[in-house]
Each structure stands twice: as structure tokens, then as C-alpha cells.
Amino acid sequence: GNSVTQMEGPVTLxxxxxxxxxxxxxxxxxxxxxxxxxxxxxxxxxxLKATKADDKGSNKGFEATYRxxxxxxxxxxxxxQVSDSAVYFCALSEFPWSSGSARQLTFGSGTQLTVLx
Amino acid sequence: GAGVxxxxxxxxxxxxxxxxxxxxxxxxxxxxxxxxxxxxxGLEFLIYFQGNSAPDKSGLPSDRFSAxxxxxxxxTLTIQRTQQEDSAVYLCASSSRQGGGELFFGEGSRLTVx
Numbered sequence: 020g021n022s023v024t025q026m027e028g029p030v031t032l033x034x035x036x037x038x039x040x041x042x043x044x045x046x047x048x049x050x051x052x053x054x055x056x057x058x059x060x061x062x063x064x065x066x067l068k069a070t071k072a073d074d075k076g077s078n079k080g081f082e083a084t085y086r087x088x089x090x091x092x093x094x095x096x097x098x099x100q101v102s103d104s105a106v107y108f109c110a111l112s113e114f115p116w117s118s119g120s121a122r123q124l125t126f127g128s129g130t131q132l133t134v135l136x
Numbered sequence: 137g138a139g140v141x142x143x144x145x146x147x148x149x150x151x152x153x154x155x156x157x158x159x160x161x162x163x164x165x166x167x168x169x170x171x172x173x174x175x176x177x178g179l180e181f182l183i184y185f186q187g188n189s190a191p192d193k194s195g196l197p198s199d200r201f202s203a204x205x206x207x208x209x210x211x212t213l214t215i216q217r218t219q220q221e222d223s224a225v226y227l228c229a230s231s232s233r234q235g236g237g238e239l240f241f242g243e244g245s246r247l248t249v250x
Contacts, residue, residue: 062241
């Protein structure tokens with residue numbers, strides 16, 4: 020079946036440091052890939068996504084590139100802020116969203132990020 | 137409100153009791169999902185509703201778990217004869233066909249079984 024493996028946390032960085040959170044996946048088809056973020060006391064929200072190989076998703080200074088050859092979708096940010104402290108989840112969908120069919124997402128275990136001032 | 141609403145936000149129950157968790161999705165969203173988030177674990181898919189189609193129940197962990205969605209809107213997740221391993225945060229999400237795959241999550245219902 021499909022699976023997502025995320026870098027284990029927690030991760031603690033100083034403000035303005037470079038961030039990488041690793042994510043690799045196993046899928047039988049051609050999944051779409053997502054990063055969701057959960058800020059303290061809030062529900063999960065979509066951070067960015069990529070629907071096909073070599074696509075780069077980006078939002079709020081975060082980026083991730085869909086690498087089919089390494090089955091990876093690592094999250095990066097060049098300069099983190101205290102407000103980026105949250106739990107980050109990598110996820111995949113077993114069917115491309117372009118099919119018009121919204122199917123279940125498979126999530127990784129989440130990575131807790133704490134950014135210190 | 138405009139977001140996904142879940143209730144109760146916290147529920148403490150005794151082992152063996154039944155519980156009901158409610159989800160009110162975003163108006164107009166045809167798809168509704170239930171996930172379970174256990175401490176230190178990822179999100180575990182439970183069940184998925186899409187419009188009037190038969191729900192995908194493939195993630196329900198046992199026959200003690202059931203869910204229904206009335207009128208294509210509000211959903212209730214029922215856990216019968218609760219056990220301690222059912223303790224978790226239960227998350228509901230909804231999405232639209234035109235949403236590009238984005239799921240909108242509620243804040244969750246934290247269930248503690250003593």
C-alpha cells in the first residue's frame with residue numbers, strides 16, 4: 020500500500036536558520052504530494068502541493084519539489100521565523116486530484132518544528 | 137462559521153461507554169473525511185463520504201466504529217463500547233471537487249477513554 024515516511028522530530032532551530040524536513044513516499048501509481056501544517060491550537064491546513072514529477076510547490080517562503088526518481092518531497096525554507104513553529108505533515112493522494120475525484124490522503128507521522136528567537 | 141466545525145472539542149468517557157462525535161463541514165463541500173490522530177502517530181484514515189456515493193469505510197479499525205452523514209452535510213462518528221486504545225484526536229475534514237485537492241480540517245475532538 021501507499022506510505023509516507025517523514026523525518027522524525029522534534030526539530031529546534033534559531034530564527035533565520037535554514038530548514039529541511041525530509042519526506043519520502045511509496046506509491047503504486049502517480050500520486051499528488053502535499054505538505055500540511057498544524058499551528059498550535061488550530062486544525063491542519065494546506066501549505067503547498069505538487070501534482071506531478073518535477074513540480075515545485077511553494078507558499079509562505081516554503082518550497083518542496085516532487086522528485087519521482089528519489090520518491091521524495093522534502094520541505095525547505097531559507098530563513099525560518101518564530102511564527103513557523105508548528106507540526107508539519109507530508110501527505111500523498113493515491114489518485115491525482117485532476118481526475119476530479121477527491122480521495123483519501125495518506126499522511127506521515129508529522130514533524131514538530133520549534134523556532135527560537 | 138465558515139470553517140469545519142467539530143464537537144465536542146474534548147470528551148472524557150469510561151471504558152465500555154458509547155460516544156458520538158459530530159462534524160459540520162463547510163457548506164457546499166461534497167466530500168467529508170474522518171481521520172484519527174494518536175499521540176506520536178500520523179493521521180490514520182477512517183472513512184470518506186463523497187456526495188451520495190457509498191462511503192469508503194476501509195479505514196475503520198473495527199465494527200465498533202461507524203459513521204453516517206445525513207443530508208449530505210453533517211456527519212456523526214460513533215464509537216461503541218469504547219476502549220482505552222480509542223483515545224486519540226478525531227479529525228474531520230471536507231473538500232470540494234473544485235478545490236484542487238485541498239482538505240479543510242476542523243480542530244478535532246480529543247477523546248480520552250479512562
